[in-house]
Amino acid sequence: MTALRQHLIDPEVCIRCNTCEENCPIEGAIEHNDENYVVNAELCKNCLSCIAPCPTGAIDNWQIVNQAYSLDDQYSWDELPEAVELVSSADIDLEAAASDANDILQMARQSSGAVPSPVTASKPSINLWTREEPVTAIVTGNYRITEEGVESDVRHIVLDLGSQSFPVLEGQSIGIIPPGMNALGKPHLVRLYSIASARNGERPGYNNLALNVKRVTYEVSGEQHQGVGSGYMCDLKKGDEVKVTGPFGSTFLMPNDPDANLLMICTGTGAAPFRGMTERRRRVGGSGTGKMMLFFGARTPSELPYFGPLQKVPTALLDKELVFSRMTKRDESKKEYVQDRMLKRAIDIAALLKDPNTHIYICGLKGMEAGVEKSFEKICADNGMDWHEVRSAFMPEGRYHIETY
Ligand SMILES: Cc1cc2nc3c(=O)[nH]c(=O)nc-3n(C[C@H](O)[C@H](O)[C@H](O)COP(=O)(O)OP(=O)(O)OC[C@H]3O[C@@H](n4cnc5c(N)ncnc54)[C@H](O)[C@@H]3O)c2cc1C
Ligand code: SF4
Ligand code: SF4
Known part of the structure; x- marks a missing residue:
């Protein structure tokens, strides 16, 4: 009997965030019910697009089995069954994977799921403390x-x-x-x-x-x-x-290179990672030439986290655009979304997009992605670039990251 290397999700570690299902290019390869996320062994192509985006590492489990666990088996699990042999994705021979793996890998490169961490990012520690041992x-x-x-x-x-x-x-x-x-x-x-x-x-x-x-x-x-x-x-x-x-999280990380530019676009609590990145840059000092530009959207100034303290951050450290989508009737004309403000800063954004040391981060509400993409498209079109080509160049270099929830 031929042994099979089966891709499985650890129900004890999985936080049911749906990221893997969103990133899998194969319809139905990952599915879920109210209890578990599971991988369909008949459909999964071992393309690994789901591995990097999974925030917990729950999806990076592979077992050698004589007969694949069914979906029903996996739905019934509270924990992974005892493994005959456990291997991690690092051990998987991509060439030996399904015959159409090349096509799928091609697709995976297009998706943000396959984006690696920035080349100069520090190596992250992940999953040190678990639900069983918090x-x-x-x-x-x-x-x-x-x-x-x-x-x-x-x-x-x-x-x-x-x-x-x-x-x-x-x-x-x-x-x-x-x-x-x-x-x-x-x-x-x-x-x-x-x-x-x-x-x-x-x-x-x-x-x-x-x-x-x-x-x-x-x-x-x-x-x-x-x-x-x-x-x-x-x-x-x-x-x-x-x-x-x-x-x-092992990919949405900042480059250590002080000359790298960070273009950060967020709404609401999506600003959290950018506060960390800005503070990191401030603490390591101004030895580099890297610029930091922030587009931060909220409904009103009163609802924009850190509105007061943000005003005091010097523009030399952080070039910030605070954008409000819901103003009072009197201020109706000021109603604006981050993607609208991006268009007003098109020249600066275009310059950043042309710089091979620019890293883009988008974080916040899921709904913001489409509008931001459209603005990038327009900015590129107006400045002699093709956004899809630009994005495709950024992705494999770990320079385009999205985290929306
Ligand atoms: C990578 C990542 C990073 C994140 N970072 C942040 C962050 O920095 N800050 C932050 O605030 N959040 C963040 N989140 C979101 C956060 O993890 C939670 O999803 C969020 O706080 C909501 O969880 P909750 O338990 O409060 O809501 P839940 O109790 O899980 O409810 C969520 C929604 O489910 C619906 N719902 C739940 N129960 C019912 C019911 N009985 N009937 C009808 N509808 C119902 C409601 O619409 C509700 O709004 C992040 C998420 C991810 C994936
Ligand atoms: S390895 Fe590829 S095909 Fe399999 S579940 Fe992950 S993303 Fe889907
Ligand atoms: S991405 Fe990881 S943690 Fe999220 S549902 Fe999939 S396996 Fe679970």
Whole structure:
């Protein structure tokens, strides 16, 4: 009997974020129900497009089996079965994969899922602490960073890791395990939050990190509810203990090269990784020529996290465009989205796109991607470039990164 190397998702590590399903170029190769994400052995082409984007590494599991586990088998798992032999994707011989692997790899290069980390990025640590073995962090601060009284409640939360090892890089995320059980009587799934501080701590030299958490609210049958994870986080008090997993993310990282330009586009809490990257640049000093340009969208200035402190960041460090999509009636004419403001800075953006040392990062609401892409298309067209060619050149060099949720 021919042995098969089967691609599997570890249900204990998977946080059900759907990233793998979005990045898989093969319709139906990854599917899910309310419990598990699973890989269809008959459809999966071993193209690896799902590996890098998975924030937890749950998807990077491969077992040698005589007969493939069925979808039903995988849906029934609370943990991976005992492996006869476990290998990681690094050991997979791409040439030996399915015959149409080349086509799929070609497709994978087009998708943001296949983008590697920047060439000069530091090597990240991932998945050091798991749901089974989380680290306990202590809350040392929880401050509202949107104005009191406005609908959007965003918090700057500082977690102290004490003497426990939790090395992070700007652009990575951590997982939070909300206490309690879900409606099915199972522990809540991990919620991911981007790290908003620099690698050497929110306070330099301290083993702590900052997050920006937005309280999610929604209505069911006229009754107001709040998100399980974000509500828990936003209500934390100084001294509270939080169960943390991670760190996660191995590609959405900043280049260490001080001459690299960072073009950062975000909405809401999507600014978190950019706060970390800006702080990192500020701390290492101005030895390089790299520019940092930020487009940051919110509904109003009162709802833009860090609106006050951001005004004080010198333009020489961060060229920032704060953009508001919902102004009062009197200010209706100022209503604008990040993609609109990008067009107003077309000349500067075009210059950055022509520079082979520019890195693009997009983070925030899923809905922002299409508009931002359109603006890039127009800026390129007006400046003698083809956006699709530009993007295709950026991607394999780890210079185009998207993280939207
Ligand atoms: C890589 C990554 C980074 C992230 N970084 C950040 C960050 O820096 N800051 C941040 O604030 N968030 C971030 N998020 C989002 C975060 O992980 C959570 O998804 C978010 O906080 C919502 O989780 P929650 O538990 O509060 O909401 P949930 O309780 O999971 O609810 C989410 C939504 O589900 C719906 N819903 C839930 N239950 C019901 C119900 N009974 N009936 C009807 N509808 C329902 C509602 O629409 C609700 O808004 C990130 C996500 C990813 C993937
Ligand atoms: S390896 Fe490729 S085909 Fe298989 S699940 Fe991942 S993205 Fe889909
Ligand atoms: S954690 Fe990884 S395997 Fe699980 S849904 Fe997200 S991307 Fe897929």
